[in-house]
Amino acid sequence: MGLGGSVIQVGADDNSGAGYELTAVSGDTLTSTGAGWTPLVSEVVAPFAPAPSTSGSVVSHTLGSMTVGGTAFRITGAEFTLNRNLNYFKDEAFADGLSDANPGWREMSISMTLRARKDRIGELERRKRFTARAVTMVMGATAGNTWTLAMPTVEFMVGKMDVPDSPGGGEGTITIVGTPLDSAEGAADRATLAIT
Secondary structure, eight states: OOOTTOEEEETTBOTTTTOEEEEEEETTEEEESSSOOOOOTTOOEEEOOOOOOOOSOOOOSSSEEEEETTEEOOOSEEEEEEEOOOEEEOOOTTOOSOOEEEOOOOEEEEEEEEEOOTTTTHHHHHGGGTOEEEEEEEEOOSTTOOEEEEEEEEEEEEEEEEOOSSTTSOOOEEEEEEEEEOSSTTOOOSOEEEEO
């Protein structure tokens, strides 16, 4: 069926291109925003994907900032991963296709790559302490189009260091991997994304 917060369409009804946001799911009963609908037995409740748009402004990766533990941090690349681990029911007899989904354990991680300069070699030792640090990444600098990814408590784990195969073959890089955690029990603030 779906989970609260999911955006769906029922049959061909997509709420005039906006989709319906599920506000509650209880058994076979779905409560949503919008004008509401009465689905037919033959209609399929499916995820809604809006039509892509090329309007708006590009978020520059050269404008903004990044801090780790309150200190400015320069990186050559970063990747944030969020996996909801939904378990889809698609193998039940007498069900034509997907019949339901069960929420799993949500996983988050962040990976950052930086040059292996002498002032950053300390990251190789720091990551082994499993000490949590705050990570804030601000992308863009235009009002209304500035994206801020904030993770107040990230526990870094053992990553890796890549070095050139031969002298003069390039520069070394350090990759550190971390797991965002809630700042306190029940805080639910492992990661927040704000557009300002």
